[in-house]
Amino acid sequence: MNELASGPLAPHGVAKKTAQGALALGIRQVVVMGTRILGGIFLARLLTPAQFGIYAIVLYLQTFLTAFGDAGLGASLIRQPDEPNGADYRAVFTVQQLLVVFVGLIMWLAAPWIATRYHLRPQDDWLFRLVALSFFATSFMVIPLVRLERHLAFHKVAVIESAQAIVFNVLAVYFAWRGMGAYSFVWALLLRSVVGVVLANWISPWKMGWHWDWALIRSHLSFGLPFQGIQVISLLKDSVSPIFIGILLGTADVGYVTWAAMIAAYPVLGLFVLQRLYMPAFARLQHHRAQLASLVENVLWLTNAITAPLSILTLVMIVPITTVIYGEKWLVALPYFYFFWLANIFVPTATPALGLLNALGKSKLALLFAVIWMAGTWVVGAPLIVIYGAIGLAIATFAVQFSNFWLYRAAQRQVPFRVLAVAAPVWVLASISGAGIYFACRLHPPHDVRAITMDVGSGLLLYIAGVYLFYKDKIHSTWASLKGAA
Numbered sequence: 169m170n171e172l173a174s175g176p177l178a179p180h181g182v183a184k185k186t187a188q189g190a191l192a193l194g195i196r197q198v199v200v201m202g203t204r205i206l207g208g209i210f211l212a213r214l215l216t217p218a219q220f221g222i223y224a225i226v227l228y229l230q231t232f233l234t235a236f237g238d239a240g241l242g243a244s245l246i247r248q249p250d251e252p253n254g255a256d257y258r259a260v261f262t263v264q265q266l267l268v269v270f271v272g273l274i275m276w277l278a279a280p281w282i283a284t285r286y287h288l289r290p291q292d293d294w295l296f297r298l299v300a301l302s303f304f305a306t307s308f309m310v311i312p313l314v315r316l317e318r319h320l321a322f323h324k325v326a327v328i329e330s331a332q333a334i335v336f337n338v339l340a341v342y343f344a345w346r347g348m349g350a351y352s353f354v355w356a357l358l359l360r361s362v363v364g365v366v367l368a369n370w371i372s373p374w375k376m377g378w379h380w381d382w383a384l385i386r387s388h389l390s391f392g393l394p395f396q397g398i399q400v401i402s403l404l405k406d407s408v409s410p411i412f413i414g415i416l417l418g419t420a421d422v423g424y425v426t427w428a429a430m431i432a433a434y435p436v437l438g439l440f441v442l443q444r445l446y447m448p449a450f451a452r453l454q455h456h457r458a459q460l461a462s463l464v465e466n467v468l469w470l471t472n473a474i475t476a477p478l479s480i481l482t483l484v485m486i487v488p489i490t491t492v493i494y495g496e497k498w499l500v501a502l503p504y505f506y507f508f509w510l511a512n513i514f515v516p517t518a519t520p521a522l523g524l525l526n527a528l529g530k531s532k533l534a535l536l537f538a539v540i541w542m543a544g545t546w547v548v549g550a551p552l553i554v555i556y557g558a559i560g561l562a563i564a565t566f567a568v569q570f571s572n573f574w575l576y577r578a579a580q581r582q583v584p585f586r587v588l589a590v591a592a593p594v595w596v597l598a599s600i601s602g603a604g605i606y607f608a609c610r611l612h613p614p615h616d617v618r619a620i621t622m623d624v625g626s627g628l629l630l631y632i633a634g635v636y637l638f639y640k641d642k643i644h645s646t647w648a649s650l651k652g653a654a
Contacts, residue, residue: 199326200333201437207337208430211352212494214344221414221422222350225286226299228410230357232403233271233303245314252318257311258379268307275300285415298354305361309368316372328367336360401535405542408549408561421558424501427494428562431486432508435478436515439471446523454528457583464524464585471516472591473639477631479512480595480602481624488614507562513595514572517587521572521579528582537575544568594635601630 212220245252245260279296283289309328316325336356343352409429414422446467453460482489486505490498525534545564552560576587605627614620 199330201434203333203337204437205434207341209493210341211344212427212498214341215349216420217423217427217497218418218420219350219423220426221410221419221424222286222288222295223353224422224426225410225414225419226295226350226353226357228403228406229275229282229296230299230302232400232407233275233299234306245318254375254377255379257315257374258377259385260314261311261376262378262380263385264307264310268304272300272304275303286419292350295350295354298358302354302358302361305358305365308365311374311376312368312372315374321372324371328364328371331367332360332364335363399538401538401542405538405545408545408553408564409558412550413553413558413561416553417558424498425504425558425561427498428501428504429508431482431489431494432505432511435475435482435512439475439516439519446520446527450524450527461583461585464520464583465590467520468517468585468587468590469594471520473594473635475512475516476595476598477601477628479509480598481605481627483509484602484606485609485614485620485623488609488620492615492617492620504559504562507559507566510566511569514569517591518572518575521575524579524583530582533578537571537578540571540574541568544571593638597634597638598631601627601634604630 211223215223245256276297279293279300280290282296283293288295313325313328316322336359339359340352340356343355348355409422409425413425449463450460453463486502487499490496490502522534522537525531545561545568548567549561549564552563554560556563579585580587605623608626609623612619614623
């Protein structure tokens with residue numbers, strides 16, 4: 169493909185590609201968020217908290233397997249200064265397949281033991297064996313996606329992942345409606361993987377094959393292992409709920425925690441996909457520090473400007489949203505939600521800062537922060553869970569967020585950029601609009617979806633008007649760059 173064969177980009181070209189990629193990923197995230205939110209609503213209404221907990225456990229295991237099956241080799245290819253050739257891709261593919269088969273086989277053999285630990289029926293070991301099959305299928309889309317991300321072709325990545333999101337959520341809801349319970353998720357997950365493999369290899373075809381080059385792999389592992397270690401350690405941090413709470417307190421408590429964390433994280437879902445844009449975009453400008461600092465500040469403004477209004481409106485309207493949309497059975501989880509919600513203040517700045525460290529080759533430093541977050545969550549969370557129950561995890565998650573101030577400083581020592589001056593104003597604007605909606609809801613409580621939609625829409629319009637008033641020039645310049653990138 170000609171687009172994937174292009175050479176190095178100049179700083180201006182990187183900025184244009186970054187803007188185009190951000191727009192494509194933004195459209196993709198609207199589709200993914202829309203299907204995920206709708207899917208979550210239907211599943212929350214169709215399933216019991218215990219079944220919803222199994223849903224969280226299954227998705228966690230699939231993500232955990234994927235982290236072990238990559239070893240950061242894909243990310244190392246994305247960051248590589250010179251264009252990888254066919255032998256490079258095939259060498260990475262060979263090692264990844266060996267890892268995938270090894271890890272997947274362990275999962276397959278351990279399935280009966282896992283089902284027993286969660287007090288499931290013996291035949292439910294197939295829940296976890298189907299996860300292993302899904303993991304194996306997904307491995308065949310790694311190289312095509314790496315090729316697309318390396319060249320900032322995120323408009324094509326968006327097509328693949330939007331299709332996967334639609335397939336998974338539609339099928340999961342359909343299977344749940346047909347009474348398949350926890351098996352709704354694993355069959356939907358497997359079919360999602362198959363669709364992703366077919367689309368990825370059709371959109372970004374490559375000459376698949378085997379090639380062993382240990383010298384090449386070893387050079388990639390020096391960056392890849394610390395980089396992938398961040399994800400593995402992050403998953404170990406997240407294992408408190410699906411593993412510790414699941415085994416100690418049961419799948420119903422996992423369901424409540426998962427629901428609360430899911431609702432609290434909705435405002436930042438739109439940012440998670442942008443993490444894939446940070447490293448390739450920042451890495452292309454690593455030798456142009458002035459342009460890099462400017463790009464980082466623009467990213468921080470955008471991430472906080474998106475997160476702030478969604479976070480504040482979710483907070484002030486969480487009770488009617490829960491009661492009307494998800495069902496009163498989830499009101500018991502609201503105390504968990506309030507603690508999880510506080511992470512929204514830190515995440516919009518923390519994720520770009522972490523991406524900046526990785527782009528500059530500081531993957532070991534980034535890994536250190538992941539270790540701190542994981543250790544802090546377990547050290548603080550495990551005792552609190554034993555003493556107070558599942559809410560102990562929510563409290564620990566909030567406490568660990570304060571370590572992000574150290575992350576900000578570490579990133580600023582590499583590239584000088586502002587945080588408070590960039591992020592604080594949009595949060596103030598969001599809080600003002602949110603306060604108006606809060607008092608409006610106190611006077612006229614919303615009792616149906618239409619009323620909730622109108623209140624949320626009014627809050628967003630107030631916020632957008634304020635942003636336009638104070639950031640008119642910035643909006644025009646951003647729009648001009650997007651038009652130039654089209």
